[in-house]
Amino acid sequence: MKRLQVNTTQNVKINFELAHVGLRLGAFVIDNILKFAYVYFVMQLFNLRLLEATEDGWSVKAVTVVLFLPVTLYSLYQEVLMNGQTLGKRALKIRVITKDGFKPSFTDYLIRWFLRIADFNLFFLIGVYVYALGMSHLEALFYVLFFMGKMIGFFMILFTKNNQRIGDFAANTTVVTLKDEVKFSHTILENISETYKPKFAAVIKLSDNDARIIKDTYRKARKTKDYKTIKKLKLKVEEVTGITAENLTDFEFIDIVLKDYNYYTQNM
Incomplete structure (x- = not known):
């Protein structure tokens, strides 16, 4: 099991157990189930397909953007408000901290959120572009790219020293488990x-x-x-x-x- 050793200002060493890829994947799955549930609820409640039939297309787009902001900003506002946790992370008792052992700043959380595009969705966006070209013979490539886009963060967490994805490297953060012998309340x-x-x-x-x-x-x-x-x-x-x-x-x-x-x- 990988561990993060933090050397404090007084040379006191604190060891945190890094959250392994299984825990982070589990939190990712829980969070996405919640997001899909929200999308389904919104689709049923507001019947967006019916709205799209109206003549005012810009109004429909504006309403759609507002309704889906909670999904788009999901990890950002939850980690900020819940001290480094989303609902998925809280369920599996893991948390984002800096590599120095402190609470990340808002800027750190923002960097992690923004770079999810590189960790999970880079190839997916390429796939969307290819699919938009209307070339039916490239549809298979779209699904391949979609899968690859979701695997980048997975392999980064699996093979990097401190289980960091690209967003973690940029923000100097990682994710630790709260099940460790070294509890936050004891530090x-x-x-x-x-x-x-x-x-x-x-x-x-x-x-x-x-x-x-x-x-x-x-x-x-x-x-x-x-x-x-x-x-x-x-x-x-x-x-x-x-x-x-x-x-x-x-x-x-x-x-x-x-x-x-x-x-x-x-x-x-």
């Missing part, structure tokens, strides 16, 4: 938005190992509602960093410290 990684504003610059005094211990302790204490441990943890963090925050609860303080640490280590 220092936090979900922070691109517009996040840090509050405590002094958190950079912490090391990756400090952050990992803080998060692990915080996670366990929050789950069991161990307020005494959280209080002690807050006092220790204040002692090490020199931060004071009287207007925050102990839980809020630790949560912000972890997010701020992630912000500064990802953007330094």
Whole structure:
């Protein structure tokens, strides 16, 4: 099983298990079933064939484009909104991360989405062009190209070192499994938005190992509602960093410290 080793800023190594081609193919199939279901629903609900019989062809095209935007942008908006996952990826417990172990930016997701044209549909588009020529003897070639267009991403994931398709190479991302012994909740990684504003610059005094211990302790204490441990943890963090925050609860303080640490280590 291939693994991605991330060397953090404090030289702490974290190993992630890469999602193998079977998992990614399974997620791809689930996502496409959902997309085809949506298309079928739209066709039945809006009866687009009937609309095409109207005289205003431009209106029909505009409505068609709007209705099919959720399918066209499916992987982009889902990965952005669901922290590197689509519904298919979530079902199979896999997620997109950067090769550095962090959450991809919107630009990374956009690059991955756009380059699906190269990973899955390049030869398919060539096939569409050939088919549009109206040459019946080339219809077989169309189906061959369609199949090849879907196989490019498959073979890239299968044979590259970090299971990356073209979009992953361009965006410096890969896909990891969340079933691994190294769970995200056990690492220092936090979900922070691109517009996040840090509050405590002094958190950079912490090391990756400090952050990992803080998060692990915080996670366990929050789950069991161990307020005494959280209080002690807050006092220790204040002692090490020199931060004071009287207007925050102990839980809020630790949560912000972890997010701020992630912000500064990802953007330094």
